[in-house]
Amino acid sequence: MRWARALFGALFFALSVGLALSSTRGIAASPPVAGETLRFIMLNPIDLARSRARLRSGDDTLRPALSKLQREADRAFKATPVSVTQKNLSPPSGDIHDYMSLAPYWWPNPDTTSGLPYLRHDGKINPERARASDRKRLDQLVEGVQTLSLAYYFTGKDAYAEHAGKLLRVWFLDRATMMNPHLRYAQAIPGRNTGRGAGIIETHDLPDLIDAVALLQTSNGWTQTDHNQLRDWFGTYLDWLHESAEGKAEAKASNNHGTWYDVQVAAFATFTGREHAAREVLRQFPIKRIAQQVESDGRQPRELARTRPWQYSLFNLTGWFDAAALADKVGIDLWNYETADKRSIRKALEWLIPFATGEEIWPYKEISSVEPQTLAPLLRRAANAYREPRYEKLIAKLPKLSGDERWRLLYPPDTNQ
Numbered sequence: 001m002r003w004a005r006a007l008f009g010a011l012f013f014a015l016s017v018g019l020a021l022s023s024t025r026g027i028a029a030s031p032p033v034a035g036e037t038l039r040f041i042m043l044n045p046i047d048l049a050r051s052r053a054r055l056r057s058g059d060d061t062l063r064p065a066l067s068k069l070q071r072e073a074d075r076a077f078k079a080t081p082v083s084v085t086q087k088n089l090s091p092p093s094g095d096i097h098d099y100m101s102l103a104p105y106w107w108p109n110p111d112t113t114s115g116l117p118y119l120r121h122d123g124k125i126n127p128e129r130a131r132a133s134d135r136k137r138l139d140q141l142v143e144g145v146q147t148l149s150l151a152y153y154f155t156g157k158d159a160y161a162e163h164a165g166k167l168l169r170v171w172f173l174d175r176a177t178m179m180n181p182h183l184r185y186a187q188a189i190p191g192r193n194t195g196r197g198a199g200i201i202e203t204h205d206l207p208d209l210i211d212a213v214a215l216l217q218t219s220n221g222w223t224q225t226d227h228n229q230l231r232d233w234f235g236t237y238l239d240w241l242h243e244s245a246e247g248k249a250e251a252k253a254s255n256n257h258g259t260w261y262d263v264q265v266a267a268f269a270t271f272t273g274r275e276h277a278a279r280e281v282l283r284q285f286p287i288k289r290i291a292q293q294v295e296s297d298g299r300q301p302r303e304l305a306r307t308r309p310w311q312y313s314l315f316n317l318t319g320w321f322d323a324a325a326l327a328d329k330v331g332i333d334l335w336n337y338e339t340a341d342k343r344s345i346r347k348a349l350e351w352l353i354p355f356a357t358g359e360e361i362w363p364y365k366e367i368s369s370v371e372p373q374t375l376a377p378l379l380r381r382a383a384n385a386y387r388e389p390r391y392e393k394l395i396a397k398l399p400k401l402s403g404d405e406r407w408r409l410l411y412p413p414d415t416n417q
Contacts, residue, residue: 038218041270042325043211043410047384051412052154062412064404066154073151076144077163081170082137083177089132092194097180100195101133101202102126103187117191123307123367134179135202141171142205149212150409152219161219165226168213172233173226181237184246197249197257200241204260207267207322210234231272238268238277255302256312259289259319266326275330282327286337290320296341298351309364313352314374320345321381335385349382357397373400377407384414 038045055062084099091098104125108115130136148164151157170177186199213230216222241247241264250261262281269278293316294300303312324334324345338344354360356372376395383391392413395401 162221165221256316
């Protein structure tokens with residue numbers, strides 16, 4: 001079957017069905033601490049310093065997580081930098097620097113010879129997306145930089161930071177390989193459009209990447225010039241999010257897309273020194289997002305209506321947690337926001353707990369499995385934010401936890417609870 005170039009005029013896809021396109025170590029040298037001024041937008045530097053101090057003092061409870069992190073960092077260190085310019089297909093603009101991706105849940109139409117227009121099957125990912133998309137490369141970038149930056153912070157191994165800096169420069173800064181700061185052609189639907197506002201969800205991990213970059217500022221692998229240029233890139237991207245038709249459409253989304261749009265805008269505004277803009281988004285967040293997306297019993301009906309309701313409920317709730325962490329930095333308390341009829345972040349978390357611990361059976365139809373252990377990092381973050389020991393105790397009731405999860409390093413338990 002051949003899918004016509006009419007997909008994006010003569011410039012986008014001409015695809016066919018057959019298109020194919022080290023050992024664990026202890027902590028190394030101590031990372032620099034004197035004069036350390038790491039400016040995070042979501043992470044708590046006290047939490048990270050606490051984890052590092054515990055490891056140095058011989059506390060073995062975090063050792064499995066560090067060992068796993070180092071193994072992953074060693075693999076990331078060997079990885080070749082990725083770039084939007086590595087795709088074989090040309091975006092509608094003809095500019096290879098433009099990010100391009102296919103909508104995940106849209107498939108060829110079996111009733112037409114061209115396969116157009118594509119049809120939606122919610123929750124079922126079209127494998128064509130991985131072959132004809134920059135999304136996979138973006139995921140590799142974020143994961144690689146996060147892993148290498150954290151490994152540098154906890155081990156002091158300069159090579160990790162240097163490679164993380166290289167990955168960042170290739171994707172964002174080097175003229176020959178950099179991504180243009182917009183998502184005009186993200187989550188395109190063949191036969192329907194060349195991109196859409198919903199594609200902005202694909203950069204929802206970039207706030208985490210910014211916090212990873214903060215870890216590099218004490219290294220030789222990331223210069224102040226690099227940092228300034230990266231801020232400029234995010235400033236231009238933030239302008240596009242505010243001004244483009246795609247950004248304006250995503251800002252109106254009433255589900256997880258709206259949540260993550262706000263998280264991104266607030267994060268990028270904070271990073272680029274536009275604190276007023278960040279504060280304004282976060283000031284409106286409780287009314288626009290929390291009050292509108294959760295019921296008084298804690299259910300998130302828009303996420304529960306999906307074919308993977310557990311995953312989407314956690315995904316949206318994670319966005320609320322990130323928004324609350326961002327809001328902490330500008331003096332706004334989202335953790336304890338509550339409507340008159342008890343809608344709140346905490347109520348949404350509480351509603352999920354009995355299903356994660358097995359006290360109640362998940363009543364919603366899933367096309368994939370429910371993974372109770374995915375609630376663990378939110379329970380740890382909630383235990384610290386609310387100073388609630390019960391949440392910490394509930395973690396032990398979740399199945400399939402191995403003890404080497406990365407969130408244990410990022411969010412160590414608050415011993416003052």
